[in-house]
Amino acid sequence: MVTYHLMAFSIPQGVLKQINKLMRTFIWMKQERPGQAPSSLSLVNWSTVCRPRSLGGLGLPDLAKFGRALRLRWPWFSWADPDRPWIGLSSPCTSTDMDLFRASTRIQLGNGAKTLFWHDPWLPDGGITCARWPRLYAIATRKQRTVQKELQGNNWIRSLQHIATPQELSDFVDLWGLIVGVSLTDATDTISWRWSSSGSYSATSAYKVQFVGSFPPFATAKIWKAHAEPKVRFFAWTVLHGKILTADNLAIRGWPHSPFCSLCQTHLETIAHLCHECSFTAEEWDLIKLWDNDDSPAPTSTVSIDAYWDSLIRGKPPLGGAR
Protein backbone atom coordinates (compact mmCIF):
# COMPACT_ATOMS: atom_id res chain seq x y z
CA MET A 1 0.00 0.00 0.00
CA VAL A 2 2.70 2.44 1.01
CA THR A 3 4.57 1.64 -2.22
CA TYR A 4 1.86 3.29 -4.32
CA HIS A 5 1.96 6.42 -2.19
CA LEU A 6 5.74 6.57 -2.25
CA MET A 7 5.68 6.31 -6.03
CA ALA A 8 3.33 9.23 -6.47
CA PHE A 9 4.09 11.54 -3.54
CA SER A 10 6.99 12.85 -1.56
CA ILE A 11 5.75 11.68 1.84
CA PRO A 12 6.37 14.13 4.74
CA GLN A 13 9.09 13.20 7.23
CA GLY A 14 6.54 12.98 10.06
CA VAL A 15 4.53 10.31 8.22
CA LEU A 16 7.66 8.31 7.40
CA LYS A 17 8.62 8.50 11.05
CA GLN A 18 5.25 7.08 12.10
CA ILE A 19 5.46 4.22 9.57
CA ASN A 20 9.00 3.42 10.75
CA LYS A 21 7.74 3.43 14.32
CA LEU A 22 5.10 0.84 13.42
CA MET A 23 7.74 -1.29 11.67
CA ARG A 24 10.05 -1.07 14.69
CA THR A 25 7.39 -2.49 16.99
CA PHE A 26 7.26 -5.63 14.81
CA ILE A 27 10.96 -6.28 15.37
CA TRP A 28 11.78 -5.10 18.84
CA MET A 29 10.16 -5.72 22.19
CA LYS A 30 7.44 -3.27 23.09
CA GLN A 31 8.09 -0.94 26.01
CA GLU A 32 5.09 0.15 28.07
CA ARG A 33 5.52 3.33 30.07
CA PRO A 34 2.82 4.75 32.33
CA GLY A 35 1.11 7.74 30.80
CA GLN A 36 2.91 7.37 27.45
CA ALA A 37 2.24 5.62 24.15
CA PRO A 38 4.02 2.25 23.89
CA SER A 39 7.37 2.40 22.11
CA SER A 40 9.85 -0.24 20.98
CA LEU A 41 13.08 -1.19 22.74
CA SER A 42 15.40 -0.89 19.77
CA LEU A 43 18.75 -2.56 20.24
CA VAL A 44 20.19 -1.65 16.84
CA ASN A 45 19.88 1.76 15.23
CA TRP A 46 16.98 1.84 12.74
CA SER A 47 19.07 3.21 9.88
CA THR A 48 21.38 0.19 10.35
CA VAL A 49 18.40 -2.21 10.41
CA CYS A 50 17.28 -0.76 7.07
CA ARG A 51 20.59 -1.34 5.31
CA PRO A 52 20.85 -4.30 2.92
CA ARG A 53 21.95 -7.54 4.59
CA SER A 54 25.24 -7.45 2.71
CA LEU A 55 25.98 -4.12 4.43
CA GLY A 56 25.19 -5.27 7.96
CA GLY A 57 21.45 -4.53 8.02
CA LEU A 58 18.36 -6.69 8.06
CA GLY A 59 17.37 -5.70 4.54
CA LEU A 60 14.19 -3.88 5.54
CA PRO A 61 13.36 -1.04 3.16
CA ASP A 62 14.67 2.38 4.05
CA LEU A 63 11.47 4.20 3.18
CA ALA A 64 13.12 7.53 2.39
CA LYS A 65 15.54 5.90 -0.06
CA PHE A 66 12.87 3.50 -1.35
CA GLY A 67 10.48 6.37 -2.04
CA ARG A 68 13.19 8.30 -3.85
CA ALA A 69 14.01 5.28 -6.02
CA LEU A 70 10.32 4.90 -6.94
CA ARG A 71 9.77 8.59 -7.66
CA LEU A 72 12.59 8.60 -10.21
CA ARG A 73 10.11 6.83 -12.51
CA TRP A 74 8.59 10.24 -13.20
CA PRO A 75 11.60 12.00 -14.73
CA TRP A 76 12.70 8.74 -16.35
CA PHE A 77 9.46 8.17 -18.27
CA SER A 78 9.21 11.88 -19.07
CA TRP A 79 12.36 11.25 -21.06
CA ALA A 80 12.03 7.67 -22.18
CA ASP A 81 8.29 7.48 -22.93
CA PRO A 82 6.89 11.00 -23.39
CA ASP A 83 3.52 9.67 -24.69
CA ARG A 84 2.37 8.54 -21.24
CA PRO A 85 -0.90 10.26 -20.37
CA TRP A 86 0.39 11.78 -17.12
CA ILE A 87 3.37 13.51 -18.71
CA GLY A 88 3.12 17.21 -18.01
CA LEU A 89 1.58 16.86 -14.55
CA SER A 90 3.66 18.29 -11.73
CA SER A 91 6.37 15.88 -10.60
CA PRO A 92 6.60 14.72 -6.97
CA CYS A 93 10.42 14.73 -7.17
CA THR A 94 12.37 16.92 -4.77
CA SER A 95 15.63 18.63 -5.68
CA THR A 96 17.53 15.78 -3.95
CA ASP A 97 15.59 13.25 -6.06
CA MET A 98 16.57 15.13 -9.19
CA ASP A 99 20.21 15.29 -8.10
CA LEU A 100 20.19 11.51 -7.86
CA PHE A 101 18.42 11.23 -11.20
CA ARG A 102 20.97 13.39 -12.97
CA ALA A 103 23.85 11.51 -11.36
CA SER A 104 22.26 8.24 -12.50
CA THR A 105 21.69 9.12 -16.14
CA ARG A 106 23.60 10.11 -19.18
CA ILE A 107 22.21 11.99 -22.16
CA GLN A 108 23.16 11.33 -25.75
CA LEU A 109 22.67 14.64 -27.48
CA GLY A 110 20.65 14.83 -30.67
CA ASN A 111 19.18 18.24 -31.40
CA GLY A 112 19.53 19.35 -27.75
CA ALA A 113 15.87 20.41 -27.56
CA LYS A 114 15.01 18.35 -24.45
CA THR A 115 18.24 18.78 -22.58
CA LEU A 116 18.85 21.59 -20.09
CA PHE A 117 22.20 23.28 -20.60
CA TRP A 118 23.02 23.77 -16.91
CA HIS A 119 21.23 20.88 -15.20
CA ASP A 120 21.32 17.75 -17.36
CA PRO A 121 24.26 15.31 -17.74
CA TRP A 122 24.98 16.01 -21.39
CA LEU A 123 28.67 17.01 -21.39
CA PRO A 124 30.91 14.70 -23.46
CA ASP A 125 32.36 13.14 -20.31
CA GLY A 126 28.91 12.69 -18.67
CA GLY A 127 29.31 15.70 -16.37
CA ILE A 128 26.67 18.26 -15.39
CA THR A 129 27.50 21.87 -16.18
CA CYS A 130 26.21 23.49 -12.98
CA ALA A 131 27.96 20.90 -10.78
CA ARG A 132 31.25 21.18 -12.65
CA TRP A 133 31.32 24.99 -12.73
CA PRO A 134 29.28 26.27 -9.77
CA ARG A 135 30.91 29.71 -9.95
CA LEU A 136 29.71 30.18 -13.52
CA TYR A 137 26.28 28.80 -12.66
CA ALA A 138 25.98 31.39 -9.87
CA ILE A 139 26.45 34.29 -12.29
CA ALA A 140 24.56 32.77 -15.27
CA THR A 141 21.54 34.88 -16.13
CA ARG A 142 19.57 32.11 -17.90
CA LYS A 143 19.60 28.89 -16.00
CA GLN A 144 16.71 26.95 -17.56
CA ARG A 145 17.56 27.11 -21.27
CA THR A 146 18.05 24.01 -23.38
CA VAL A 147 21.32 22.97 -24.93
CA GLN A 148 19.82 23.66 -28.36
CA LYS A 149 19.06 27.30 -27.51
CA GLU A 150 22.33 27.90 -25.73
CA LEU A 151 24.59 26.38 -28.38
CA GLN A 152 22.81 28.24 -31.17
CA GLY A 153 25.14 31.10 -32.04
CA ASN A 154 26.98 30.50 -28.73
CA ASN A 155 24.14 32.03 -26.77
CA TRP A 156 25.51 30.51 -23.56
CA ILE A 157 28.32 33.11 -23.61
CA ARG A 158 25.76 35.93 -23.38
CA SER A 159 24.45 34.35 -20.18
CA LEU A 160 27.88 34.82 -18.61
CA GLN A 161 28.36 38.55 -19.16
CA HIS A 162 29.16 39.18 -15.50
CA ILE A 163 32.43 37.29 -15.31
CA ALA A 164 34.58 39.35 -12.96
CA THR A 165 37.28 37.22 -11.36
CA PRO A 166 40.27 35.27 -12.74
CA GLN A 167 38.73 32.05 -11.37
CA GLU A 168 35.51 32.66 -13.27
CA LEU A 169 37.49 33.42 -16.39
CA SER A 170 39.46 30.20 -15.97
CA ASP A 171 36.20 28.24 -15.52
CA PHE A 172 34.81 29.90 -18.64
CA VAL A 173 37.83 28.80 -20.71
CA ASP A 174 37.46 25.22 -19.38
CA LEU A 175 33.76 25.14 -20.26
CA TRP A 176 34.42 26.62 -23.67
CA GLY A 177 37.11 23.98 -24.32
CA LEU A 178 34.63 21.22 -23.57
CA ILE A 179 31.75 22.66 -25.53
CA VAL A 180 33.59 23.71 -28.65
CA GLY A 181 33.66 20.15 -29.98
CA VAL A 182 29.94 19.48 -29.42
CA SER A 183 27.78 19.41 -32.51
CA LEU A 184 24.01 18.87 -32.66
CA THR A 185 22.13 16.64 -35.11
CA ASP A 186 18.50 16.35 -36.20
CA ALA A 187 17.84 13.36 -33.94
CA THR A 188 15.98 13.53 -30.64
CA ASP A 189 18.01 13.55 -27.41
CA THR A 190 18.04 10.16 -25.70
CA ILE A 191 18.79 9.11 -22.14
CA SER A 192 20.39 6.03 -20.57
CA TRP A 193 20.50 4.73 -17.00
CA ARG A 194 23.99 4.21 -15.61
CA TRP A 195 23.22 1.44 -13.12
CA SER A 196 21.83 -1.30 -15.36
CA SER A 197 23.37 -3.20 -18.25
CA SER A 198 20.29 -2.52 -20.42
CA GLY A 199 20.60 1.24 -19.86
CA SER A 200 17.02 1.38 -18.56
CA TYR A 201 15.83 2.63 -15.19
CA SER A 202 14.86 0.12 -12.52
CA ALA A 203 13.67 0.95 -9.02
CA THR A 204 15.94 -1.79 -7.60
CA SER A 205 19.09 -0.26 -9.07
CA ALA A 206 17.96 3.25 -8.04
CA TYR A 207 17.54 1.98 -4.47
CA LYS A 208 20.84 0.10 -4.34
CA VAL A 209 22.91 2.95 -5.70
CA GLN A 210 21.95 5.04 -2.68
CA PHE A 211 24.11 2.72 -0.55
CA VAL A 212 27.21 3.10 -2.72
CA GLY A 213 30.17 3.95 -0.52
CA SER A 214 28.82 1.96 2.46
CA PHE A 215 30.79 -0.92 3.90
CA PRO A 216 29.66 -3.85 6.07
CA PRO A 217 30.85 -3.61 9.70
CA PHE A 218 31.60 -7.36 9.74
CA ALA A 219 31.44 -10.41 7.43
CA THR A 220 27.69 -10.72 7.02
CA ALA A 221 27.14 -13.48 4.47
CA LYS A 222 27.90 -16.37 6.85
CA ILE A 223 25.13 -15.30 9.20
CA TRP A 224 22.38 -15.35 6.63
CA LYS A 225 23.59 -18.48 4.84
CA ALA A 226 23.84 -20.48 8.07
CA HIS A 227 21.57 -23.52 8.42
CA ALA A 228 19.97 -22.20 11.56
CA GLU A 229 16.59 -20.93 12.65
CA PRO A 230 15.88 -17.30 11.78
CA LYS A 231 15.81 -16.31 15.45
CA VAL A 232 19.34 -17.74 15.88
CA ARG A 233 20.63 -15.80 12.88
CA PHE A 234 18.92 -12.69 14.16
CA PHE A 235 20.61 -13.17 17.54
CA ALA A 236 24.03 -13.62 15.87
CA TRP A 237 23.43 -10.42 13.90
CA THR A 238 22.59 -8.55 17.11
CA VAL A 239 25.68 -9.97 18.83
CA LEU A 240 27.97 -8.83 16.03
CA HIS A 241 26.56 -5.35 16.28
CA GLY A 242 27.54 -5.51 19.94
CA LYS A 243 23.99 -4.84 21.08
CA ILE A 244 22.79 -7.82 23.11
CA LEU A 245 21.78 -6.98 26.65
CA THR A 246 24.87 -8.08 28.52
CA ALA A 247 25.71 -6.29 31.78
CA ASP A 248 27.93 -3.69 30.08
CA ASN A 249 25.14 -2.68 27.68
CA LEU A 250 22.57 -2.68 30.48
CA ALA A 251 24.87 -0.34 32.42
CA ILE A 252 25.08 2.03 29.43
CA ARG A 253 21.26 2.17 29.33
CA GLY A 254 21.07 2.63 33.08
CA TRP A 255 18.96 -0.49 33.51
CA PRO A 256 19.16 -2.78 36.59
CA HIS A 257 21.73 -5.53 36.21
CA SER A 258 24.30 -7.71 37.92
CA PRO A 259 27.77 -6.85 36.58
CA PHE A 260 29.07 -10.41 36.77
CA CYS A 261 28.76 -13.21 34.26
CA SER A 262 25.91 -15.47 35.29
CA LEU A 263 27.85 -18.57 34.13
CA CYS A 264 31.20 -18.22 35.88
CA GLN A 265 30.20 -15.52 38.41
CA THR A 266 33.78 -14.22 38.40
CA HIS A 267 34.22 -11.94 35.38
CA LEU A 268 32.35 -8.88 34.22
CA GLU A 269 29.70 -9.79 31.69
CA THR A 270 30.55 -8.37 28.28
CA ILE A 271 29.65 -9.72 24.84
CA ALA A 272 33.21 -10.89 24.22
CA HIS A 273 33.29 -12.62 27.60
CA LEU A 274 29.90 -14.29 27.21
CA CYS A 275 30.46 -15.41 23.63
CA HIS A 276 33.99 -16.77 23.75
CA GLU A 277 36.10 -15.80 26.77
CA CYS A 278 34.08 -17.39 29.54
CA SER A 279 35.39 -20.84 30.53
CA PHE A 280 31.87 -22.29 30.20
CA THR A 281 31.48 -20.90 26.68
CA ALA A 282 34.98 -22.05 25.73
CA GLU A 283 33.99 -25.60 26.65
CA GLU A 284 30.99 -25.37 24.34
CA TRP A 285 33.14 -24.06 21.50
CA ASP A 286 35.64 -26.90 22.04
CA LEU A 287 32.80 -29.43 21.78
CA ILE A 288 31.49 -27.82 18.60
CA LYS A 289 34.98 -27.84 17.11
CA LEU A 290 35.30 -31.51 18.01
CA TRP A 291 32.02 -32.35 16.25
CA ASP A 292 33.14 -30.31 13.28
CA ASN A 293 36.69 -31.77 13.18
CA ASP A 294 37.96 -28.23 13.40
CA ASP A 295 41.46 -28.00 14.86
CA SER A 296 41.98 -24.25 14.46
CA PRO A 297 43.49 -22.71 17.62
CA ALA A 298 41.33 -20.90 20.15
CA PRO A 299 42.11 -17.22 20.80
CA THR A 300 44.78 -16.71 23.40
CA SER A 301 44.19 -13.02 24.05
CA THR A 302 41.21 -10.79 24.65
CA VAL A 303 39.66 -9.82 21.32
CA SER A 304 36.51 -8.03 20.28
CA ILE A 305 33.57 -10.10 19.16
CA ASP A 306 33.83 -8.95 15.54
CA ALA A 307 37.56 -9.85 15.47
CA TYR A 308 36.65 -13.25 16.91
CA TRP A 309 33.92 -13.68 14.27
CA ASP A 310 36.37 -12.71 11.56
CA SER A 311 38.81 -15.34 12.84
CA LEU A 312 36.06 -17.99 12.76
CA ILE A 313 35.24 -17.08 9.17
CA ARG A 314 38.86 -17.16 8.04
CA GLY A 315 39.82 -20.16 10.16
CA LYS A 316 42.80 -18.24 11.54
CA PRO A 317 43.66 -17.04 15.05
CA PRO A 318 42.13 -13.62 15.74
CA LEU A 319 44.17 -10.47 15.83
CA GLY A 320 44.04 -8.77 19.23
CA GLY A 321 42.61 -5.30 19.89
CA ALA A 322 39.51 -3.81 21.36
CA ARG A 323 36.52 -2.96 19.23
Ligand SMILES: [Zn+2]
Ligand atom coordinates in the same frame (compact mmCIF):
# COMPACT_ATOMS: atom_id res chain seq x y z
ZN1 LIG B 1 31.77 -16.11 32.50
